[in-house]
Amino acid sequence: EAGVAQSPRYKIIEKRQSVAFWCNPISGHATLYWYQQILGQGPKLLIQFQNNGVVDDSQLPKDRFSAERLKGVDSTLKIQPAKLEDSAVYLCASSLAGTRYGYTFGSGTRLTVV
């Protein structure tokens, strides 16, 4: 089966600019996650979707981050305006619904804010 697709692979922007990341999950996976991974740390969950509804966005900095999953398939994560500390890899993952199933991660988007 095709994996989780993410684009772009790399992005460099100046602080205060905006940026958007795209994710296409595995077909049929109802649950989609966005994680932020700062260099040297484990991934940190930002937001979880079940179909097109938000399940948990408690860790999402809502003053500058936003995410949507229209039609319950593809998802976009946006940062506006970006700060230097947003430099990280942004990972998208998808899974079937339920605790028994593992996640499949994409390769991520490496964001550098200068």
Add this chain to the structure above:
Amino acid sequence: DAKTTQPTSMDCAEGRAANLPCNHSTISGNEYVYWYRQIHSQGPQYIIHGLKNNETNEMASLIITEDRKSSTLILPHATLRDTAVYYCIVRGNNNAGNMLTFGGGTRLMVKP
């Protein structure tokens, strides 16, 4: 989610078994133990998961103690390509929807 404790780093000789320990002393009865690994510049990769019984697949074996307070991931014949950060995660079943919460993981270095 229950917190897990893993060694920060480990070395293993190529061709030998790699045994990666994980403590999860506050695990609840319906929580699964998951193992993921992350090779440099890639997203985390699922390895194995279990609830109570030991599990084995083509990648690894998972040994869970009877009291479920700790587990060990075993890579039976480590290769250089197994060099990665290995994450042990206890997956909650909370109202927020069962997300995976990653800790710092164990950096495994397989040496020739």
